[in-house]
Amino acid sequence: MPLSPDRKKQYRSLGHNLNPVVTVAGNGLSDTVIEELNRALDDHELIKVKLVIADRDLRKQVIAEMAKKCRAEIVQEIGKVALIFREAKKPNLKLSNVR
Numbered sequence: 489m490p491l492s493p494d495r496k497k498q499y500r501s502l503g504h505n506l507n508p509v510v511t512v513a514g515n516g517l518s519d520t521v522i523e524e525l526n527r528a529l530d531d532h533e534l535i536k537v538k539l540v541i542a543d544r545d546l547r548k549q550v551i552a553e554m555a556k557k558c559r560a561e562i563v564q565e566i567g568k569v570a571l572i573f574r575e576a577k578k579p580n581l582k583l584s585n586v587r
Contacts, residue, residue, distance in 0.1 A: 491561050491573065499534055499563045502585060503571040508538035517554055525558050529574040534563070534585040537570045 491499070509528045512521055528535045537554065541547040551570045555562050560574035573586070581587050 491563065496563050499573055499586065500571065503534060503536060503563065506534070506536045506571075506585060508536040508569060510535065511538045511540060512550060512554070513540050514542075516550060517557065522554075522557055525554065525560075529558060529560055529572070530576055531580065531583045532585045533576050533579065533587075534571070534573045537572060539568050539570065541568070 509532065510521065510524050525535075525537070537551075539547050539550060541550060547568065548565070551562060551565055554560075554570070555572055558572070558574060560572045562570060563573050564571040576584065579587055
């Protein structure tokens with residue numbers, strides 16, 4: 489379900505203070521990176537991901553593929569950092585960045 493503009497604005501303000509949880513290197517999305525992204529999204533719901541990829545077009549493709557494979561929404565892309573969100577089935581109030 490796509491995020492509303494108001495919800496995206498709220499998540500962008502929350503994401504401003506977050507540090508990247510996962511770093512994706514130039515070799516792309518391996519199975520272990522996808523597992524780590526899924527774990528982080530289950531725990532925190534809203535995460536920052538740093539991409540160490542120089543080519544802008546390739547970086548955009550990797551971000552789109554990452555969101556598709558993790559069933560997450562892209563909230564914001566700035567440079568080499570992406571902010572993504574996926575609502576947890578059983579949110580943990582102590583770990584969640586949005587609750």
